[in-house]
Amino acid sequence: MDADAIIIGAGACGLMCAAQAGFLGKKVIVLEKGSKAGAKILISGGGRCNFTNLYSSAEQFISNNQHFAKSAFKQWTVEDTIGFFETYGIQGKEKTLGQLFPEDKNAKDVVDVFTSLCEDFGQEILCNAQVNDVVQTAEGFEVLFEQGDKQQVLRAPKVVVATGGLPIPKMGATDFALKLARRFGLNIVETAPALVPLTITGKDEEWYAQLSGNSVFCEVSNEQISFEENILFTHWGLSGPSILQISSFWRPGKTINIDLLPQESITSIIDEERASNGKTLLSTLLNRYYAKKLTDALGKFLPLDKTVASLTKTEIEKVHQTIHHFVVKPAGDKGYDKAEVMRGGIDTDELSSKTLECKKVPGLYFGGECMDVTGWLGGYNFQWAWASGFVIAQQL
Ligand SMILES: Cc1cc2nc3c(=O)[nH]c(=O)nc-3n(C[C@H](O)[C@H](O)[C@H](O)COP(=O)(O)OP(=O)(O)OC[C@H]3O[C@@H](n4cnc5c(N)ncnc54)[C@H](O)[C@@H]3O)c2cc1C
Structure with missing residues (x-):
């Protein structure tokens, strides 16, 4: 086994998951298709990153199961998000309607919090590493990816899929999570551009x-x-x-x-x-x-x-x-070129709301935007990404 878990996607959910796993002494490897971690965080909120919302609760999320996100939001609250970023020097300032932005910092500082933590914990983030498939084995999973023109495989007992949604294809958004879910026989709630x-x-x-x-x-x-x-x-x-x-x-x-x-x-x-x-x-x-x-x-x-x-x-x-x-x-x-998020995604019925583990495929976890949990505009989507990343980390 190469690590306790392989995390696919170094976005908001994957980075939080890797950092939190580090606090728990777990070794993860993060595979990121793009050339840098946290690309969407960097462009969020006009480069300032509206990283949470003071009033965030499951009510500001669209999902076939309105109650699904409650457990994750209990495990990782808005106060947890605020406290976490404060610890690393990012004070939140409310702009309007509960939307919190870094007071005197920007989106890059938010990404830096995670990359520094990953470095401190020795969590590897491999960029330009596009995952093409995940195969279940007797011991866990094989994650097949290509880096440059090299085809590679990593093995781990657990895999976290945090590859986001379909918006902004030119930034490298993929339907990887949806395709993989389908291959494992999971239901998908119809997807569409949202906040568009x-x-x-x-x-x-x-x-x-x-x-x-x-x-x-x-x-x-x-x-x-x-x-x-x-x-x-x-x-x-x-x-x-x-x-x-x-x-x-x-x-x-x-x-x-x-x-x-x-x-x-x-x-x-x-x-x-x-x-x-x-x-x-x-x-x-x-x-x-x-x-x-x-x-x-x-x-x-x-x-x-x-x-x-x-x-x-x-x-x-x-x-x-x-x-x-x-x-x-x-x-x-x-369309997805201008949408901020994707509506729909992996059906929450397929996952445990407490752990985000796939009911049909033990050891496989989905978090962040690829799931049928879509927040309103105003920092809600990051709150979901952080919360789901934290919840999964507790299971690794
Ligand atoms: C312009 C814009 C502004 C936004 N502003 C805000 C905001 O201010 N506040 C807010 O709450 N939300 C905002 N959002 C929404 C927010 O960015 C997303 O909801 C959030 O990033 C989702 O986190 P995630 O980890 O699920 O996915 P992402 O952050 O999208 O990360 C997924 C990662 O997976 C990688 N990936 C995909 N496929 C593969 C593969 N096959 N192999 C390896 N890696 C792969 C991607 O390259 C990406 O880095 C904004 C979105 C956009 C488009």
């Missing part, structure tokens, strides 16, 4: 394109859920945090509702203006809340050059509908 911008095509495309670059605070919702954050208009559709959030719950053919003034009532605002200064133009009133470009664009639906006093009941209702119930039917999404 949505596209608009057809007759509405131009209307959105003219607003490209404008951002506005909104409530975006569908029949399942709502999010209050900014949306960003682009020349191909919609992006921004609210849109990324709802994209994980959106399905092709479905609409989303945008409330362009979520914390107020446009009807009350019009009523008040009618009482104080009925001569105000609807455009002037809307310009108090929106960039002129957006107000002008809303002119496609609203009589902007009428005074508020002259608006009919039907027109006021139309203003209300347009502002509070702006219905969008996205044509699609921007």
